[in-house]
Amino acid sequence: MFKISKKPLKIWAGLGCLVVMAFGSSNAQASECGEVSLMQADWGSAQIVTAVAKFLMEEGYECDATTVPLSTNPALASVSETGEPDILTEIWTNGAPAYEELVESGKIIPVTEVLSDGGVEGFFVPNYLLEAHPELATIEGIAANPDLVGNRFHNCPEGWTCLNVSTNLLKAGGLIDAGIENFVHGSGETLAASIAAAFENKEPWFGFYWAPTSVLGKYPMTLVDMGPHDPEKHACNITAECATPAMSAFPRSVVVTVLSKEFMAENADVSNLMAKLSFTNAQMGETLAWVEDNKASYEEGAVHFLTTYKGVWGAWLNDAARDKLSALLQ
Amino acid sequence: MAFYDKIFETFGLTAWCGKGDESPMNMAQLLAQTRGEASAEASSGIPFPSLDNLNESCAAIPRTRDMTSGLEDAFLSVKDAMKVVLDPVTQPLSWALDGALWAFLATPWWILLPALFWLTWYVSRSVAVTVFVACSFLFLGFIDHLDAAIQTLSIIFVCTGLCVLFGVPIGILMAKSNTLQRAMIPLLDLLQTLPSFVYLIPLIFLFSVTESKLYGIAIIVYAIVPVIRLTDLGIRLVDKDVIEAANAYGMNARQKLLGVEIPLALPNIMAGVNQTIMMSLAMVVIASLVSAPGLGVLVLRGIRNLELGVGLVAGLGIVLLAVVLDRTTKAALARINVAHENG
Numbered sequence: 001m002f003k004i005s006k007k008p009l010k011i012w013a014g015l016g017c018l019v020v021m022a023f024g025s026s027n028a029q030a031s032e033c034g035e036v037s038l039m040q041a042d043w044g045s046a047q048i049v050t051a052v053a054k055f056l057m058e059e060g061y062e063c064d065a066t067t068v069p070l071s072t073n074p075a076l077a078s079v080s081e082t083g084e085p086d087i088l089t090e091i092w093t094n095g096a097p098a099y100e101e102l103v104e105s106g107k108i109i110p111v112t113e114v115l116s117d118g119g120v121e122g123f124f125v126p127n128y129l130l131e132a133h134p135e136l137a138t139i140e141g142i143a144a145n146p147d148l149v150g151n152r153f154h155n156c157p158e159g160w161t162c163l164n165v166s167t168n169l170l171k172a173g174g175l176i177d178a179g180i181e182n183f184v185h186g187s188g189e190t191l192a193a194s195i196a197a198a199f200e201n202k203e204p205w206f207g208f209y210w211a212p213t214s215v216l217g218k219y220p221m222t223l224v225d226m227g228p229h230d231p232e233k234h235a236c237n238i239t240a241e242c243a244t245p246a247m248s249a250f251p252r253s254v255v256v257t258v259l260s261k262e263f264m265a266e267n268a269d270v271s272n273l274m275a276k277l278s279f280t281n282a283q284m285g286e287t288l289a290w291v292e293d294n295k296a297s298y299e300e301g302a303v304h305f306l307t308t309y310k311g312v313w314g315a316w317l318n319d320a321a322r323d324k325l326s327a328l329l330q
Numbered sequence: 331m332a333f334y335d336k337i338f339e340t341f342g343l344t345a346w347c348g349k350g351d352e353s354p355m356n357m358a359q360l361l362a363q364t365r366g367e368a369s370a371e372a373s374s375g376i377p378f379p380s381l382d383n384l385n386e387s388c389a390a391i392p393r394t395r396d397m398t399s400g401l402e403d404a405f406l407s408v409k410d411a412m413k414v415v416l417d418p419v420t421q422p423l424s425w426a427l428d429g430a431l432w433a434f435l436a437t438p439w440w441i442l443l444p445a446l447f448w449l450t451w452y453v454s455r456s457v458a459v460t461v462f463v464a465c466s467f468l469f470l471g472f473i474d475h476l477d478a479a480i481q482t483l484s485i486i487f488v489c490t491g492l493c494v495l496f497g498v499p500i501g502i503l504m505a506k507s508n509t510l511q512r513a514m515i516p517l518l519d520l521l522q523t524l525p526s527f528v529y530l531i532p533l534i535f536l537f538s539v540t541e542s543k544l545y546g547i548a549i550i551v552y553a554i555v556p557v558i559r560l561t562d563l564g565i566r567l568v569d570k571d572v573i574e575a576a577n578a579y580g581m582n583a584r585q586k587l588l589g590v591e592i593p594l595a596l597p598n599i600m601a602g603v604n605q606t607i608m609m610s611l612a613m614v615v616i617a618s619l620v621s622a623p624g625l626g627v628l629v630l631r632g633i634r635n636l637e638l639g640v641g642l643v644a645g646l647g648i649v650l651l652a653v654v655l656d657r658t659t660k661a662a663l664a665r666i667n668v669a670h671e672n673g
Contacts, residue, residue, distance in 0.1 A: 055357070059364050073636045098636055152540065158627050159634025183540050186621040186630070189527065193534040200406060200535060295395045300354045307355065328364045 033063035036263075036270060037085035039075045040067040044214035044288050044298060045279075046090040049114055049257075051302030053089060053277055056313065059328075060321030061269055073098060079260050080107045086263035087274055090114055094121065094161055094253040109264050110256040111274055117281040119253030121162065121210040123169075124221040125149065126195075129204050138225045139173040139247065142206065146178045154194055154207025155184045161238060166208050168237040168245035169226065180206075195219050210253065212281050217288040226250075269318060276316040283309060332386035333377050347388035405532055413536050420543045423550075426488045427542040431623070434484040439476065443467055454661030463654050475625070475647050482624030482651060485617070486610050489546060493554040493606045498599060501561025502587070511562065518555045526552065526616050534620075545622035549613045556605035564598025565591050600663040604656060611652045625651075 036057055040050045050067055057063040068085045070078065075088050076098045088108070093099050102108045125136050133148050135141035142149055153170055156162040163184065170176050185191045191207065192215050198205035199219045206224075209216060226249040233248035257274050264271050283305070291301040306313065306328070314322060314329050322329065338347055377383045384391045392400075434442065443464075450463045470479045504511045526548050537544055568591050576590045592599070618626025625644045632641025 051357075055360070059361070073634060077636055157634070158631040181540075184621070185539065186545075186617075186627075187619040189531060190534060190539045190620055193531045194539045197535045197538070200409075294354050295399055296354045297356075297395075299357050303355050303357055303360045306360065325364060327366050328360075 033057070033061045033267065033270060036063045036065045036087065036267070038065060038067050039070045039085045039088045041071055041075075041090060042069065044217075044291065044301075045115065045212055045284050047298035048284070048287055048291075048301050048305060049089045049277070049279070051299050052305055052313070053087070053274065055302065055306060056273060056277075056317065056321070056325075057270055060317055060325050061273065062324075063270060076102055076108070079258070080105070083107075083260045083262050086260050086267075087270075088258040090255055091258050092119060092253055092255050094119070094251075107261055108258045109261060110258050111264075111271065112257050112276065112278050113254060114257045114278050115212065115255040115281065115284060116278045117252075119210050119212070119255050120223065120281075121250040121253050122208070122226065123153075123166070123206065123224040124209045124216075125206050125224060126199060126204075127220045127222055128199075128202060130222050136206075136224070137222070139175070139227075142180075142224065143174045143178045146175070146180045148204060149180070149206035150204035151179060152181045152183050152206065154191060154205065155182055156191070156208050157185050157187050160188075162208055162250075164240045164242075165234070165237045165250065167240075168242050169247065172237075172245040172247045173226075195221075212284045212288060214288045214292060217285060218292045269321075272318065273316055273321070277313075283312065332383070334379065334384055334387040338388045343388065347390045353385065353393065406535070409532075409535055416536060420537070420547065423488075423492065423546045424541050424543040426492070427485060427546050430484040430488045431481060431542075434480050435477065439471065442480070443471075450658050453665075454658050455665055456661045459657045459661045462657060466650050466654050470647055470650065473643065475628070475644065478623070478625045478628055478644070479647055479651060482611075482614055482626070482648070485545075485549070485614075485622060485624060486607065486651070486655070489549040489553065489610050490603070490607050492546075493550055493557055493610070494603055497554045497557035497602070497606070498561050501558045501599075501602075502565060502592075504558065504562040505565035514558070518558060521551050522555050526613070527619070530620050539621060542622070545617035545620045548617050548620060549610050552613050553606045553609040556609060557599070557602035560598045560602030560605070561595065564595030564602075567598065568594045596666055597663065600659065600666065604659050604663070607655045607659065608652060611648055611655070614648055 038050050038054060040047065054065045054067060057065045070085070072091060075085070076091070078084060079088060080098075080102050091099060091110075103110060123139075125142075129149070130136055133145070135145060136148060153166070153175065155166050167182060170180065170182055176182065185194070191209070194207070195205060195209070195215055196219065197203075209221065227247055228249060229251050230246070230248040231251070233246040234251060236242040237245055237248060257277065259271055259274060287301050287305045290296070290304050291298060294300075296304070310329055314325075317325065338344060381391060381394045381397065385393045437445075446467065447460060447464050451460045454460065467476070467479070470476050500514075504514050529551075530544065530548055533544055533547065572590060572594065573586065576586050581589065614622070614624060614626040615629050616626075618624065618630055625647045628644035629641050629648070632638065632644060
C-alpha cells in the first residue's frame with residue numbers, strides 16, 4: 001500500500017470546503033440548483049443555445065429548467081420589471097434600444113458574448129447574382145447598375161434599429177438617387193420569405209440581413225462591400241433625423257447572454273456555466289446548416305452540437321457537472 | 331430495438347422496410363445515453379403508432395417531417411402554374427388598392443375631410459353621426475395620425491367594397507342551393523380560423539411581397555365571411571308566405587329576388603356588411619405585418635420598440651375608425667329600414 005501524506009490532504013480538503021461554502025452559501029448542497037427559467041426566442045441560433053443550455057443545466061447541474069417563449073423586447077421588459085426569466089439567451093444588442101438603460105440600472109447583467117464572433121449585419125446579394133454580375137460586390141457597383149438588383153432594396157421592418165441605418169446608408173451611397181426603391185417590410189418573416197422566393201425563382205434580391213441565421217445557412221449570400229466601420233458616422237446613421245448620412249459599414253453586432261441581478265446572486269454555478277457558454281460563428285453556422293440539410297428540429301440540432309463538439313462544451317462545466325455527464329463526454 | 335419491430339416481423343415486412351437513412355438522434359435518445367439507461371423507450375409504456383414511431387421500426391414508412399416537406403415540394407412545383415392563373419385575376423385588386431391610396435393621400439386635407447363629412451351626411455342623414463365623425467377625424471388630425479388613418483381608411487374602403495361586391499352574390503347563390511351551402515360552410519369556417527400567415531407566406535412565393543394585393547387578399551379572405559353568411563341567412567329567413575304571395579302574383583325568379591327577397595333580407599345583409607367592416611379593421615395589424623401602410627404600422631412600431639403609448643394611441647385610432655364606420659353604416663341601415671317601413 002502506498003502512504004498518502006496527510007498534511008497536503010488536509011489543506012486541499014480545507015480549501016475544498018471553502019470553495020464549496022463560497023459558491024453554495026445559500027444552498028444546503030453545492031449541486032442543488034432549484035428552478036431556473038430561460039428565455040426561448042423563435043429564431044434558429046437562439047433555439048439551439050437555449051436547448052443546449054437547458055440540457056447542460058438539467059443533466060449536469062440538476063436544475064429544474066423551464067423555457068419561456070419570448071422575443072427580445074418583451075423579454076427585456078419582463079426581466080426589468082419582474083426579474084423573470086432568470087436567463088436571457090441571445091440578446092442582439094443592436095436591435096434592442098432598451099438594453100443599454102437596463103444594464104446601466106443594474107437590473108440585468110451581461111455575462112458573455114454568446115456568439116463569440118458577434119453577429120454580421122449588412123447588405124447582402126445572392127451568390128448566383130454575384131456570379132453573373134461581379135460588379136455588384138460593392139455599393140458603387142450597385143448604384144451604377146440598379147436594374148441588376150431589381151431596382152429595390154428590402155429594408156428592415158419599422159421598429160428595428162437597422163431601418164434608420166439602412167435608409168441613411170442608401171442615401172449616402174447614392175442608391176436612392178439611382179432609383180432604387182426603399183421597400184420597408186412589415187415583419188421579419190416577410191423579409192425572410194422574400195429571400196426564399198427570390199432564390200426559388202432565381203430573381204435578383206438586394207437587402208438587409210444578418211448572420212448567423214438559418215436563412216443565410218440555407219440561401220448563400222454575400223455581404224456587399226461598404227468600406228470600413230466608422231463609429232461617428234454610424235452614430236449619426238442610427239438616428240432617423242441624421243442630416244449628414246455617410247457610408248460606414250455596420251459594426252459587429254454584440255450578442256450577449258444576460259442574467260437577472262437576483263439570479264446572478266443566488267445561483268453561482270449556473271451563472272458560471274452561462275458565463276462560459278459561447279459559440280463561434282463556424283460552430284453555430286455548421287449546426288444550423290446541419291439542421292437544414294437533415295430537416296431536423298432545433299432540439300435535434302442541439303443534440304447534434306452536444307454529440308459533435310464534446311471538447312467545446314466539456315470546458316464550460318464545473319467538475320461536478322463533468323462527472324455527471326461523463327457518460328456523454330467519452 | 332423499437333417497440334413496433336415485432337409487428338413488422340410478424341407480417342413478414344422486414345425486407346420491404348429495408349434499412350433507410352438513420353434519423354437524427356433526438357433529445358430522448360441523448361438523455362437515455364447520458365443517464366446510461368438501457369433503452370429510451372423502456373419506461374415510456376406503449377408509444378402511439380405515429381409516423382415517427384413506426385419509422386423507427388420500419389424505415390420505409392416516412393416520418394412526419396417528410397410529409398411536411400413533401401407538402402412544401404408539392405406547392406413549389408405547382409406554384410408556377412398557379413401564378414399564371416392567379417396573377418391576372420388578382421391584379422385589379424393591386425390597382426384598386428394602389429389607386430385608392432394614391433387618391434386619398436394626394437387630395438389635400440381641406441378637400442378630403444369635408445368630402446368625407448358630406449358623404450357621412452348623405453348616407454346617414456343624422457346630425458349626431460356627422461358631428462361625431464367630424465370630431466373624430468379632426469381629433470386624429472390634431473394628434474398627427476391623420477395620414478395613417480387615411481391610409482387605413484382607403485384600404486378598408488377598397489377591401490370592404492370588394493367583399494360586399496363578391497360576398498352578396500355568393501350569399502344569394504348559397505341561399506338558393508342547399509348543396510352549395512353544404513360545400514361552402516366548411517370553406518367559410520376554414521377562412522375564418524386558418525391563421526393568416528399560414529397562407530400569406532406561401533403567397534409571397536407567388537406574388538412579390540411588394541404587391542399590395544398580398545395584404546388585400548389577407549383582409550378580404552378573412553372579412554368576406556360575415557357578409558356571405560348573413561346574406562345567406564337573410565334570404566333563407568324571408569317568410570315563406572310572402573314568397574307564396576309573390577308566386578301568386580306571377581313574379582319570375584329575378585323579380586322575386588330583386589323585389590321581395592333582397593329588400594326583406596336587407597337588415598341581415600346590412601348586419602353582415604357592418605361585421606365585414608369590423609373584421610377588416612381587426613385585420614389591420616396583420617395586414618401591416620405584410621407591408622400594408624396605415625395605423626397598423628404605428629401599432630407594430632410601438633410593440634417592437636416597447637413604446638406602449640405609441641401602440642396604444644394607434645390602436646385607439648383603429649377603434650375610433652371602427653366606431654365611425656359602425657355608426658355611419660347603422661345610421662344608413664336605420665334609414666333603409668325606415669324608408670322600407672314607410673314604403
